[in-house]
Amino acid sequence: MHRRPIRFHWFLLIIPYAWDVLLIPWVNTIRFQPFGMPFLFLWMLCGIIVTSLTIAIIHQIDKRFFSQQSR
Numbered sequence: 001m002h003r004r005p006i007r008f009h010w011f012l013l014i015i016p017y018a019w020d021v022l023l024i025p026w027v028n029t030i031r032f033q034p035f036g037m038p039f040l041f042l043w044m045l046c047g048i049i050v051t052s053l054t055i056a057i058i059h060q061i062d063k064r065f066f067s068q069q070s071r
Contacts, residue, residue: 009061016051020044 023043030039 012054015054019047019050
């Protein structure tokens with residue numbers, strides 16, 4: 001029977017979850033307004049970048065993993 005490899009790097013997906021869900025109550029208390037916009041709005045915009053980078057990193061790790069496995 002063929003076992004599927006464990007992909008521990010997928011646990012990196014916890015980062016965007018923590019960014020968007022777990023830290024929002026704390027971030028919502030910050031009254032700093034950079035560029036005249038609420039800090040929460042800036043936090044969510046940066047969350048899009050963090051999520052995209054995290055997914056790109058996981059994609060690159062998967063690509064290397066599967067290219068080594070196919071050899």
